[in-house]
Amino acid sequence: xxxxxxxxxxxxxxxxxxxxxxxxxxxxxxxxxxxxxxxxxxxxxxxxxxxxxxxxxxxxxxxxxxxxxxxxxxxxxxxxxxxxxxxxxxxxxxxxxxxxxxxxxxxxxxxxxxx
Numbered sequence: 509x510x511x512x513x514x515x516x517x518x519x520x521x522x523x524x525x526x527x528x529x530x531x532x533x534x535x536x537x538x539x540x541x542x543x544x545x546x547x548x549x550x551x552x553x554x555x556x557x558x559x560x561x562x563x564x565x566x567x568x569x570x571x572x573x574x575x576x577x578x579x580x581x582x583x584x585x586x587x588x589x590x591x592x593x594x595x596x597x598x599x600x601x602x603x604x605x606x607x608x609x610x611x612x613x614x615x616x617x618x619x620x621x622x623x
Contacts, residue, residue, distance in 0.1 A: 535575075539583055542569045543609035546587035551606040556595045558588035 524532065546565040555561050562584040569580040590607035598604045 535579075538573045538575050539579065540609040542573045542575050542580060542583035543587045543590075543607075545569055545572060546584040547590060547607045547609065550587055550591045556588055556591035558585040561585075561588040561591070 546561060546569055549565040549568065550556060550561045553564055555564060562581055565584045565587070566580055569575065569583055570577070573580070573583075575583065586609075587607065590609075594604045594607060
């Protein structure tokens with residue numbers, strides 16, 4: 509029997525006030541900084557396991573960013589995922605470098621509803 513479920517895609521847009529947009533952008537910048545910090549720690553310690561990296565980087569992420577606990581944990585896991593990809597490339601004898609998450613050259617999000 510074939511699965512008759514149809515998937516549907518809903519197109520949505522985030523519409524926020526200027527204050528909410530500023531808070532969201534600040535959080536995104538903190539997230540990127542936390543991922544960068546965790547990636548650098550993992551790079552130095554040659555660690556790409558998410559739980560080991562969490563143990564190594566969590567306190568630094570909490571002290572050096574304004575992220576709350578769950579976001580700090582998830583940032584370390586995101587960095588570990590990126591480092592795992594770097595590890596695979598390295599094992600395939602490819603040139604690698606520490607992953608970077610921070611935007612460069614003034615890149616920014618365009619949020620709907622901003623003037």
